[in-house]
Amino acid sequence: MxxxxxxxxxxxxxxxxxxxxxxxxxxxxxxxxxxxxxxxxxxxxxxxxxxxxxxxxxGNDVAVLFDREFLALADPSSLTRAVLTAALTVADSCDLQLLDRDVLRIKAQHGFSPAFLGFFATVDASASTACGRALATGAPVVVDDVTRNPLFAGQAALQVLRDAGSRAVASYPLRGADGVVQGVLSLHHRHLRPSHDLSVSVVTRGVASALTYLSGRAGQRRTAT
The missing domain is CATH 1.20.5 (Single alpha-helices involved in coiled-coils or other helix-helix interfaces)
Structure with a gap:
């Protein structure tokens, strides 16, 4: 051995x-x-x-907001158009505001005049408006008649809404994947607001999902660079 x-x-x-x-x-x-x-x-x-x-x-106008193939390919402009198209299935006019350093700024809209857009160009949580209240509380704010709701009583926003032909408005906070409010979607109606139905919830959920997906893509691009 x-x-x-x-x-x-x-x-x-x-x-x-x-x-x-x-x-x-x-x-x-x-x-x-x-x-x-x-x-x-x-x-x-x-x-x-x-x-x-x-x-x-x-319908397909709303379903596209849940379609990951579309979201993966859509640029911000295409996504914005998709959001407005979906919102208009449940409203006469709408505006999408995104949160920028504690202030809501209009990102996209349909059906409003320059006067309306100028008045609501920036809104913070202290504003006596539906979107401001939605930002402050983190909960939907539904106003079935703007002329009778105390939120707008004696406020300049009331006349702006009436001039815009908005008799009713509902503002929905849009939360990201982390639960933090990233913006507000406001749906406007020319007449007293019809009863809330599930279609509105589908639209708002789709808009929030699409914005979260787009934000994630933007973050990945920043990380890559």
């Missing part, structure tokens, strides 16, 4: 242990991959169900 013979059993055990660790690592990777595949399949199934639900409630 050579002088190196006593080391052979130890070397064999080391090799066996190495093979076992390698096998265990491979097994763990395969298990993790299978688990991820299951998660992906569940996410895809959920998205398909969400699209079907949105189409039933609001």
């Amino acid at each position: 050579s002088a190196s013979d006593p080391a052979r059993p130890s070397a064999g055990r080391d090799n066996s242990a190495l093979r076992l660790r390698h096998a265990a690592g491979k097994r763990d990777r395969i298990t993790a991959q299978l688990h991820q595949h299951l998660i992906d399949a569940e996410v895809h199934a959920t998205r398909r169900a969400l699209l079907r639900w949105a189409r039933r409630r609001g």
